[in-house]
Amino acid sequence: MSTRVPAVTSQVIAIRPGRPLAGAVTVDGSKNAALPLIAAAAALLRPVRLDNVPASSDVQTLLDLLRQAGWNTAHPVGDSRTVLVLPGEAAPKANGLDEDASSIRASYYLVPALIALCGRAGLPWPGGCRIGDRGMEQHFKVYEAFGDRVRVDDRGYAVEAGKAVPGPVSLALPFRSRGATIAAVLRAVVAGAPLRLGQPNLSPEVLCVLDALTAVGYAYRAGERVLTLAPPSSVSGDAPVWKVPGDKIEAGTLACAVAATGGTARIEGVHGSDIGPLIAALNRMGIPTAEETEALAVHGRDTQPTGRPLRAMATLAPNGLDADFEPPLLGLALGFPGTHLFSDPINPGRHSNLIPQLARMGGEITELSSTECRFTGPQRLTGAGVEATDIRTGSALMVAGLTARGVTTLGGVDQIRRGHADLPGKLLALGADICEVTP
Ligand SMILES: CC(=O)N[C@H]1[C@@H](OP(=O)(O)OP(=O)(O)OC[C@H]2O[C@@H](n3ccc(=O)[nH]c3=O)[C@H](O)[C@@H]2O)O[C@H](CO)[C@@H](O)[C@@H]1O
Ligand SMILES: C=C(OP(=O)(O)O)C(=O)O
Numbered sequence: 122m123s124t125r126v127p128a129v130t131s132q133v134i135a136i137r138p139g140r141p142l143a144g145a146v147t148v149d150g151s152k153n154a155a156l157p158l159i160a161a162a163a164a165l166l167r168p169v170r171l172d173n174v175p176a177s178s179d180v181q182t183l184l185d186l187l188r189q190a191g192w193n194t195a196h197p198v199g200d201s202r203t204v205l206v207l208p209g210e211a212a213p214k215a216n217g218l219d220e221d222a223s224s225i226r227a228s229y230y231l232v233p234a235l236i237a238l239c240g241r242a243g244l245p246w247p248g249g250c251r252i253g254d255r256g257m258e259q260h261f262k263v264y265e266a267f268g269d270r271v272r273v274d275d276r277g278y279a280v281e282a283g284k285a286v287p288g289p290v291s292l293a294l295p296f297r298s299r300g301a302t303i304a305a306v307l308r309a310v311v312a313g314a315p316l317r318l319g320q321p322n323l324s325p326e327v328l329c330v331l332d333a334l335t336a337v338g339y340a341y342r343a344g345e346r347v348l349t350l351a352p353p354s355s356v357s358g359d360a361p362v363w364k365v366p367g368d369k370i371e372a373g374t375l376a377c378a379v380a381a382t383g384g385t386a387r388i389e390g391v392h393g394s395d396i397g398p399l400i401a402a403l404n405r406m407g408i409p410t411a412e413e414t415e416a417l418a419v420h421g422r423d424t425q426p427t428g429r430p431l432r433a434m435a436t437l438a439p440n441g442l443d444a445d446f447e448p449p450l451l452g453l454a455l456g457f458p459g460t461h462l463f464s465d466p467i468n469p470g471r472h473s474n475l476i477p478q479l480a481r482m483g484g485e486i487t488e489l490s491s492t493e494c495r496f497t498g499p500q501r502l503t504g505a506g507v508e509a510t511d512i513r514t515g516s517a518l519m520v521a522g523l524t525a526r527g528v529t530t531l532g533g534v535d536q537i538r539r540g541h542a543d544l545p546g547k548l549l550a551l552g553a554d555i556c557e558v559t560p
Contacts, residue, residue, distance in 0.1 A: 132559045134531040134545050136522035137504070139554035141421065142384030146547045148372045148391050149175040150202070150365030152540050153227075153445070154326045157303045158363055159183055159206060160230035161330050163192055164237050164307045165337065168207040168360040175368065176201060176542035178535070179225045179249070186221055186228060190214050191238055205360070208238065219277075224248045225539075229260060229300055233307035236269070236282050245277035250511035250536075253470030259294055259301035266292040267308050285312060293319025297437035302327050306350060310334065313352050321348035323439040325369060325395045333363040345439055369395035370445045371541055372417060374516040376400075377453040378548055379419040380408045381524050386551050389416040398442040402450055405429055406457045426499075431461040435468075444468050448475050448513040452520035455484055457498045464493040474510040475517055481505040482518075482525055501526065509533030512540035519544065523553060530558070 162169035226249025235242035338353025393412035435444035504527035509515025522529030
């Protein structure tokens with residue numbers, strides 16, 4: 122077997138198949154929940170303490186951006202997971218956040234906070250995972266519904282607060298965008314206006330922001346058709362304390378890794394309800410699991426492959442399969458009998474990142490369209506030099522590498538770190554044969 126180390130990054134992760142994963146591991150706070158919670162804390166313009174903040178690089182970038190814009194952050198000595206966010210004394214800065222802001226998708230969450238502090242927000246087009254065209258026009262419709270003026274050009278966009286719209290702000294999204302739902306919620310917070318939002322996104326990442334706001338007096342009703350949010354009648358004095366929920370995607374990725382090796386392990390620090398669709402997929406393939414309080418046990422040792430076809434369709438619908446679960450699940454399903462259909466219509470460039478990398482390992486996957494693919498398992502992959510072109514492609518390749526013959530070397534470590542402070546370390550803690558190599 123020949124192992125080709127990709128030339129793109131200086132550091133690679135090397136993975137070899139080993140004994141079944143075992144033991145217990147605790148997930149970090151969720152990147153995709155921490156990002157809007159941090160932005161919500163900033164939008165309140167009062168001190169907020171956040172617990173369980175992950176050290177993943179996108180989260181740290183968002184905190185850097187806040188500091189550049191005029192907020193202060195502090196954390197207790199030796200406890201970087203607890204972060205106090207508070208408005209600073211220095212003159213605020215609504216523009217000029219270009220370089221860092223264009224490296225992450227979630228810089229868009231800062232618009233309401235910048236409007237609260239400066240009356241306007243000027244930002245470059247967001248970056249993040251390159252998984253197809255990633256629009257923002259629904260965010261702009263949200264801001265316009267609040268009376269804001271929006272300008273766009275090749276480099277980015279500016280949102281300027283207009284005259285406040287009297288009374289409740291009411292609008293409906295054409296699809297359940299998570300980003301636009303959070304934009305509407307945070308803009309309503311800054312406006313101090315009641316919100317009525319049709320066709321909201323109701324993912325755990327949105328619900329945790331709504332729950333956090335109830336701690337400062339907001340009231341919400343989250344129905345499938347309409348989300349309403351009402352501001353508090355008075356502001357309480359104490360700094361609220363919000364906890365970032367455990368990372369459901371990290372938990373799901375680790376569950377796939379454990380199952381791929383036929384291992385038995387406990388993944389702690391995650392709400393079972395946040396990973397329901399992933400658990401259902403594991404069970405359908407014949408992998409037993411048990412939900413415990415704030416933990417998921419995967420009993421891969423007792424797996425009895427069913428051969429049933431898996432239909433893993435990523436969706437924005439409430440309680441549906443989050444698109445970020447799909448790649449690691451695909452990495453697992455390759456090793457399971459059956460003809461499986463996977464689709465991600467949300468991120469139309471994800472499959473074209475992932476499938477060629479799995480093909481380097483010998484994976485035979487038929488692309489039915491840019492968003493749909495089919496394959497028949499079990500397939501035994503062979504270790505190869507592959508690249509984490511986006512966070513979840515990296516996760517899928519790690520899962521695949523755990524059972525592939527020989528050594529898999531995975532470049533693009535920076536991409537993985539955008540989403541997880543130390544996913545290889547968590548796999549190592551469960552007994553994986555994995556190491557980071559700096560040539
Ligand atoms: C930082 C963060 O939390 N990223 C998550 C966020 O991404 P993202 O911000 O892309 O997610 P949204 O739910 O808002 O958008 C879903 C899809 O609609 C597109 N869209 C969205 C808004 C808009 O105005 N115009 C438009 O075309 C997006 O490009 C994407 O293709 O939610 C996705 C699931 O929904 C997750 O996979 C991402 O991990
Ligand atoms: C797509 C993702 O992130 P982002 O939206 O920040 O690019 C992700 O977390 O998988």
